[in-house]
Amino acid sequence: MSDPRTIMHMDLDSFFVSVERIKDPSLLGKPVIVGGVGARGVVSSCSYEARRYGVHSAMPGAQAHKLCPHGIFLPGDYTAYSDYSRRVTQIIANAAPLFEKASIDEFYVDLTGMDKYFGAYRWATELRQKITRETGLPISFGLSVNKMLAKMATNDAKPNGQLMIERGKEQEFLDPKPVGKIPFVGEKLEESLNKMGIHTIYDLRQMPLENLLSIYGKTGTALWNRARGHSDSPVANFREEKSVSVERTFDSDSADDEFLLSVLFVLTEKLSYDLRKLNRMTGCVTVKIRYEGFVTTSKQHTVDYSLSSKYLIEEATKLFHQLYEKGRPVRLIGVRFSSLIYTGTQYSLFDDKEEETKLYSAIDSVKNKYGTGKIMLARGMDMGNVKRNNDISAAMKEQVNRENSQHNRNNAAEEQ
Numbered sequence: 001m002s003d004p005r006t007i008m009h010m011d012l013d014s015f016f017v018s019v020e021r022i023k024d025p026s027l028l029g030k031p032v033i034v035g036g037v038g039a040r041g042v043v044s045s046c047s048y049e050a051r052r053y054g055v056h057s058a059m060p061g062a063q064a065h066k067l068c069p070h071g072i073f074l075p076g077d078y079t080a081y082s083d084y085s086r087r088v089t090q091i092i093a094n095a096a097p098l099f100e101k102a103s104i105d106e107f108y109v110d111l112t113g114m115d116k117y118f119g120a121y122r123w124a125t126e127l128r129q130k131i132t133r134e135t136g137l138p139i140s141f142g143l144s145v146n147k148m149l150a151k152m153a154t155n156d157a158k159p160n161g162q163l164m165i166e167r168g169k170e171q172e173f174l175d176p177k178p179v180g181k182i183p184f185v186g187e188k189l190e191e192s193l194n195k196m197g198i199h200t201i202y203d204l205r206q207m208p209l210e211n212l213l214s215i216y217g218k219t220g221t222a223l224w225n226r227a228r229g230h231s232d233s234p235v236a237n238f239r240e241e242k243s244v245s246v247e248r249t250f251d252s253d254s255a256d257d258e259f260l261l262s263v264l265f266v267l268t269e270k271l272s273y274d275l276r277k278l279n280r281m282t283g284c285v286t287v288k289i290r291y292e293g294f295v296t297t298s299k300q301h302t303v304d305y306s307l308s309s310k311y312l313i314e315e316a317t318k319l320f321h322q323l324y325e326k327g328r329p330v331r332l333i334g335v336r337f338s339s340l341i342y343t344g345t346q347y348s349l350f351d352d353k354e355e356e357t358k359l360y361s362a363i364d365s366v367k368n369k370y371g372t373g374k375i376m377l378a379r380g381m382d383m384g385n386v387k388r389n390n391d392i393s394a395a396m397k398e399q400v401n402r403e404n405s406q407h408n409r410n411n412a413a414e415e416q
């Protein structure tokens with residue numbers, strides 16, 4: 001076995017609510033609920049005061065209203081959340097040699113090797129204090145030998161706390177916990193385990209691997225490993241750009257504005273769809289235009305973290321208008337999303353079904369007008385260091401293999 005690593009996990013406490021409280025301090029100490037405002041809305045984030053009434057994220061707004069009728073329901077300010085998320089990222093980037101931005105409010109830092117020199121726990125404590133001092137946001141951290149244990153330590157430390165699992169005490173930490181505390185175990189899996197008499201991680205550890213395998217397949221192996229605190233997925237370096245891209249070369253050059261915008265629209269929608277399939281949001285949009293004679297220009301723009309087709313199409317369209325020299329024949333249009341992060345639990349903020357429905361009918365009319373043959377896509381992915389022992393990475397690789405074309409073979413994620 002290799003030397004134990006030292007991994008820090010950080011999570012901003014009820015992040016959206018905390019940002020709202022900086023904007024409006026009168027919300028302090030009150031049951032604040034972000035999301036769940038509209039008839040079909042879902043709770044994105046809620047304060048601990050609201051949690052006391054049983055409200056939790058991903059709960060339908062109607063149910064949250066029933067449980068906590070005097071709660072303060074806010075629609076959410078995604079520009080502010082993205083802005084604060086980037087401020088925290090910058091503080092961590094300035095302090096840590098290797099870190100991963102896992103979602104808008106969650107980070108991993110690999111401190112392996114540092115503990116001998118500075119004391120990882122002290123370093124982590126100082127970083128946590130610095131983040132709160134400079135942004136006003138409460139944040140918790142956990143410290144242990146791998147990502148899973150560090151995250152579980154953070155969950156124990158919340159809110160506004162910190163916890164290090166001592167070396168060699170990992171199993172002691174895990175054993176008494178309900179199986180539902182294992183990060184990937186959802187309600188259904190927990191129920192199913194409970195039905196077999198498995199309630200704690202200790203109980204889970206008594207199940208032979210063969211039994212878990214025959215009942216749950218691959219998930220069974222994961223359960224067996226997690227119950228023993230085994231998890232070796234690496235901290236993916238945030239500095240190595242992760243991106244997805246798509247482009248379309250035309251059979252004949254076109255200077256038809258309406259046609260070019262339609263293509264941009266379809267490309268961006270397709271890429272947004274891919275993003276959602278990958279459970280990702282993007283923080284940066286790039287539009288590329290190649291004119292006749294292989295003259296290529298591109299322009300990029302930092303955007304609010306998003307996976308919404310509607311929003312990303314608006315941003316891509318803005319970039320196109322800034323970039324395109326009207327009347328000049330175009331050979332190729334490309335769109336790229338970079339600064340990718342996992343969606344985490346805040347996905348629900350974008351769950352605006354009515355808007356999406358309108359969008360899809362608009363896309364269909366574009367497809368009908370120009371024919372689906374016109375919008376055949378060439379795709380590229382450059383996922384940097386995001387790989388290994390990770391289902392989502394596996395899905396990405398599969399997708400790269402399936403959809404990689406001669407245009408972008410060089411951009412594909414390498415798994416070796």
Ligand SMILES: [Mg+2]
Binds near residue numbers: 011012015105
């Ligand atoms: Mg959080």
